[in-house]
Amino acid sequence: MNYLSVGDALAEVLKHISRKAVEHVALYDSLRRVLAEDVAANRNHPPYDVSAMDGYAVRFADIETVSAENPVRLKVVDDIRAGQMPSIKVLQGRAARIMTGAPTPEGVDTVIRVEDTQEDGHDVLILTPPKQGANIRPMGENLKNEKTVLSKGTSITPGVLAILSMVKQKQVPVFAKPSVAILSTGDELEALDEPVDENKIPDANSHALYAQCKALGIEATLLGIAKDNPLQLRAKLEEGLKYDVLLASGGVSVGHHDFVRSTLDALGITMHFWRVAMRPGHPLAFGTTKQGGVVFGLPGNPVSSMVCFEEFVSPALRSMMGYEKICRRTITAKLSHDLKDRKGRAHFVRVTLSKDEQGYLATSTGTQGSGVLMSMAIAQGFVVVPEESEGLKAGDKVQVQLLQDMDFQEELGI
Known part of the structure; x- marks a missing residue:
């Protein structure tokens, strides 16, 4: 089966996704x-016209000639608080003291801020000319x-x-939120609650995928680790297929002990693709069940698994939950250094972001190997190098797909 481009693979995924009930x-x-x-x-x-300020409700016709040298004197005939209805109509030469949010009385069309007035016994002096209709919030605004x-x-x-x-x-x-099950596969994996075994690899994939789901507001179910045993793997996969979405990491390559593909075939899953032209993460599989469930076969390398989640699983889950915007926000940045690459696959380079007077700067997190999980721990975004590119130069403008919540940007000096 040929490798799909990232765009074609995502389109294929979304073609099989529907919103939840x-x-x-x-x-x-x-x-x-x-x-x-x-x-x-x-x-x-508001249910009626209300004052937007503490001040005095007046008839504009009474005060349109006001100036600092020629203040207007009005008799205060009412005191209206928020939540209290006016008791009288304001007639010519009269005003009503009024609080913010209080309904304006009949007869008035303007509110003067208290700062622009001066009390004088039972009167008020209007000192500053307002605009007609000032400081009134109309009904239904x-x-x-x-x-x-x-x-x-x-x-x-x-x-x-x-x-x-x-x-x-x-x-x-x-x-509704989709139900999601997460399964890791491989004899080499060590569960979080198992004793440390120097000959095994801690299972980070399950917990990273769980966290990525949690960040979307989904409480996923961890199914544990399936060993490279066809019978045990089948039982675990059957359990996972009871959910709307199954995320199975590892075992989707073509090695002698990679049984996920053959087991999914045996379970009647319709597989739509097995490879994507991307780095990291090209051994990515996607399939659907007859009942409308979906299966993602994610790579075993933790970085690859997380990158594939961001590019394919997250948009699918957000689409199921009804979101219109399903992909990460991007910003334009400049590369702070040269970036060598090779043609053939889109490369998702993990970067950190800083800012200077010209804008954002994107800097690689360092070694970009698919097993270097620290690159995901410190990354703030992905620079996506197109599959036809042979590299980028320092100063080149690039699109950075944001990974973190950029509403909080103090570290970038914003």
Whole structure:
């Protein structure tokens, strides 16, 4: 089977992905989920014209000639607090003291900030000319009754959750999360709770993949380690196929003891590809079950496994959860050094980011071997070197696919 390009492989994966069903969750549990239905307002907000400032509600016609040299005196006839309805209409030559958020009384069309006034007994002096309509929030400025305020497909952030609370959405319709199982394979692996054996390799893949799922808001199930034994492997894979998504790392190459491929074939999995033209991570497999489940056969090397998760598994999972944006954000940066490469495969170079007066700088994390897990621990992004490239030069502009939450960028001096 020929190697697929990264773009073609991702397109093939997404072709077989569908959104999960709609479920309703409690308001607080909806954070970082995706709305599965439009949400409409259940009232106008504000429910009437309200003051945007502490000050005085006035008729603009009474004060349009005001200046610093010629203040206007108005009689204060009411004192309106937030949550309290006005008691009287404001007539010519009158004003009402008003608090932020309080409803404006009948007759007024402007609010003067308290800083632009001076109290004088039962009167107020207006010292500064405002614009007509100043400092009044009109009815429905924020939400209009029965109008859609949040659309299907909206990612629920704290700000979105605040709107949901404002429209009294105690139960929120969201797309369900997929169930995910994680399996590592190989006689050479040592489980986290097993004694240290110098002749074995600690299983980092399961825990890295679990963490990557967790970062997406998914609690994956760890199935442990399957030895290179066809019967044990089959039993573990059958267990994993009960989930929406099975992530099996290791054993997908063509070695004499790599049984994952043949076992998946025997279990009736339709395999869509086995190789991708990328580095690290080319021994990547993807298949589907008759029931609509999906299987990713990830490489055994931990860096390769994590890179493949970022490029293929994460977009698939986010698509299942209803996200419109399923791939990592990218930024433009300059390379701080030459980067040698060879044609034939797209290369995902792990980099750290810094910033100077010209913008971002991308610097390799060092040795880029697929077994150098530290390169993923310190990486802030991937520079994707195209498969036709033979290398890049210092100062070249590159696209960096971000790995970390770049909302927090103090280390870059932003």
